[in-house]
Amino acid sequence: MRQIILDTETTGLDPLQGDRIIEVAAVELVNLLPTGAVFHRLVDPQRDIPAEATRIHGFTNGDLAGKPRFPEIIAELVAFLGDSPIIAHNAPFDFGFLDAEFRRGGAPPLDRSRMIDSLALAKQRYPGMPNSLDALCRRLGIDNSMRTAHNAILDCRLLAEVYLELMGGKQPGFDLAAALASQRQVIAVQDAIAWTPHPIEPTEAQVAAHTAFLQTKVKDAAWLKQPFAETPRVP
Known part of the structure; x- marks a missing residue:
């Protein structure tokens, strides 16, 4: 200009x-x-x-x-x-x-x-x-x-x-250039990291212990009723 x-x-x-x-x-x-x-x-x-x-x-x-x-x-x-x-x-x-x-x-x-x-x-x-x-x-x-x-x-x-x-x-x-440079840096970091998922699967004993804990500490828990019929799992 x-x-x-x-x-x-x-x-x-x-x-x-x-x-x-x-x-x-x-x-x-x-x-x-x-x-x-x-x-x-x-x-x-x-x-x-x-x-x-x-x-x-x-x-x-x-x-x-x-x-x-x-x-x-x-x-x-x-x-x-x-x-x-x-x-x-x-x-x-x-x-x-x-x-x-x-x-x-x-x-x-x-x-x-x-x-x-x-x-x-x-x-x-x-x-x-x-x-x-x-x-x-x-x-x-x-x-x-x-x-x-x-x-x-x-x-x-x-x-x-x-x-x-x-x-x-x-x-x-200047603001646009800085924003673009920052975006490029984020993309470069994301590309450089290999993301491997590692899901946590609790054992049957851990699930049973957790259920027992909730039943003793939380009375009348809503998630133990229908439609939440399944046993809660540790995320």
Whole structure:
């Protein structure tokens, strides 16, 4: 099961007002675990970065001078994403910016059916509680001490750990594999043991002694009456 964790950093909050992507990162997951395959690009937004945005992510126009423009990275980004589901925290925000950048670059937008919003998943699991990435890291015991500013590639890696916990905290198939392995071990042990029945047949003297004991110790025994007409036997 291949999935992609994705995050962007931007010049502001609204692509319809001219805000642009300045950083895009994606991390590949297979069966919920990172494979080590990563896409990460800084992008020249072709506009000034407001000071309030710089306070959030730390990037200035000088940091992005000489970086590629977004249309130059679209083909590489699309190839990395493939047709896998895309997980993002507050995914509509990231998809809205990607839609705008793809449109400027003459590329079709990403299919929204591929979008998985980890923020929505967190709200379902922890209703009424803070569910920012930082809040989830604290709640789930994930070390985010290095997150002094927003950073797309770091946020992807933290979100990968958060998403694993939101999905149950373990890799799918582990329980099934363990159960199958245990079953195979039981079958192997059973096959290795030669089961030979050894029935115990009491002697006539033992049966008589047992009957006499029951008649003296158990009064009016139900099994000595009809339809239990046979003499009881020691199992």
